[in-house]
Amino acid sequence: MPDRSDLIWLFFRISGRLSRAAYFLGGLLVAIIQAFPLYRFTLVPEGTTESNMWSFIFFIAFIASLWSNVALAVKRLHDLDKPGVAALVLFVPVVSIVAFLVLCLFPGQPGPNRYGKRTNSPAEP
Structure with missing residues (x-):
């Protein structure tokens, strides 16, 4: 069972990376x-x-x-090694549907990237 700080990170913080499944389930x-x-x-x-x-x-x-939703999308974009500011496309009608599908379907970058060492965790200082 995740503790409270994990849930706060998942839904309200923008640092770190998030997998496709965690993004979809969190959004659900x-x-x-x-x-x-x-x-x-x-x-x-x-x-x-x-x-x-x-x-x-x-x-x-x-x-x-x-x-x-923005926090989840930013972390998902980080897993794809993309800047979090791209999450703003989620506010553009029609484009947001395509962006959501991309975030749900495309696999993240394997191994560490500039946004964190591993998926589903906050970035380490």
Whole structure:
């Protein structure tokens, strides 16, 4: 079981490298966390206190998920030995779908690279 610092690194830090599987599964978890409050929002009558609460929770989850998606993509790009700034293409409609597929399908660089000695770990100082 990963400890808390591993999860903080995975979803909120941009140093290090990330494998295809970890990128996909991390992104899936972020999507589920984002979808749950949206689902709950659709089940309650519009304009109620409960509706307002679920929309606020969705807003918070959406903001947190934006950063998490960027952090995951930056580490995945690092595994491909590419600069993390390229993660900005995830915000371009249509191009983001192609970028996501590339990040999920292309294998990372074997062995150490300038972003870390190994995959699925933070960069060592």
